[in-house]
Amino acid sequence: MTNALDVQNLAVRFEATEVFHDLSFSVPRGTCLAVIGPNGAGKTVLFKALIGSIPHEGTISWAPGTKLGYVPQKLDIERDLPLTGRDFLRAKAAIVKASDTSIRIALNQVGLDHAMLSTPIGNMSGGRFQRLLVAFALIGNPNVLLLDEPAAGIDEPGQERLNAMIGRLQAEKDVTVLLISHDLSVVYEYATAVLCLSKTHPCFGAPRKVLTPENLRDLYGAASTFHVHDQPGN
């Protein structure tokens, strides 16, 4: 299996503060890597380094032909900005030369009402705006999705739909997913591998091996438990 991403000896520092160093991992094509860790461990910083928006040391190699779709954690949008969902999504469609149909497909995939197209993005609720960002990322058929807590602010049914969509994209379109999530049950269900970011206890491996009570306690610094229920076939 070829890799969608190879990272070697990655380090990011802001002046005197080192966020992480000597980070090496690979993400095979069509798999899902979950990045977990406590607040401040550098999960979002890792994504920003991967997309090339902040300076870093080490090597980041995306496979040739990689098309990225990125959903950031949180965006501060001014409430009176006269930009509608349509303005935002059409801008992406125009740049990647996608049709208006691709906008409708993306909206359906994230379960957003088409009436949202006429709503100014500053007036959208946090959950709806988050779904819009996911729809934006899907336009142009990316083969790699970087999702920084994509379900934050989205209601329970919306989260389930989003998680199901991520699983479907992987299964049907061989999309590689890099996911930051605090929801360990989602990580367990969808991730092929888990990268734990921590200054003292970094780890990398299959969810079943990494998401142990001991590792989680070391990672989050408090008693964390995570129950894995027996599933058919396990």
Added chain:
Amino acid sequence: MTSQEINSFALCLTMAIAAGLVGCFAVMRRMTLAADAISHIALPGLGVALVLRINPMLGALTMLLFGAVLIWALETETRIATETITGVVFSVALAVGTLTTSGEQLIEALFGRPGALAVPELIVGVVAAIAVISFILVERNRLVIALVSPEIALTSGINVRRMNLLFLLTFALTVALGLRYLGVLLMGSLIIIPAATARHLARNLTQMLAVSVIVAVTSTMAGTYAAAVFGRQSGPCIVAVAGAIFFLSLLSAGAVKG
């Protein structure tokens, strides 16, 4: 109308359209104060050009473009906030400009001057305005995405650094377009006020661009007419009309809190 008046009308019209369009993105990029400051960077250019006895507009344009690149470079290479950088560059430009221009020249530079328009000046002005208008209309999608999130823009294949530089240069060129009639002090206002008006009247981007252009063109035409009728300078009249439209627009429902 004389040919001189037609020339002036053509330049004013294209300048107003360019100002209305550029202003929309300047306002959405929170450059409201920076816009005024950047326009003052023209002052030392005007002063040095007068000392060297070359065309003052050429000096102003050179200095504006240099100022735009300087702000972009400092913004990109340092961690200093854009507002701080612009404030420092603006203050230095104002000091150098005041030192290199005499009282009467300074007033002309600040508020513009009436007078005959040479044909080459008209051609260069109209071509530059069309370049500004084309840039905004062609790049509006990339500007919108970069405005919402530079990171999303980056992953959408947009060179954000390059886009920021091009926008600053386009902004500087637009300021230079208005220096002749409005002057340094008022051109920044013609860029910002129509866009600020459009921001709370419009519900989407196309509406904002259209309203901003209409306000800029209306202000320029009405202001120029009022200046001729009352025997006043056109620059202050144009900005006064734009300001009046802005305050009238506050009566609209969109500007009311709640």
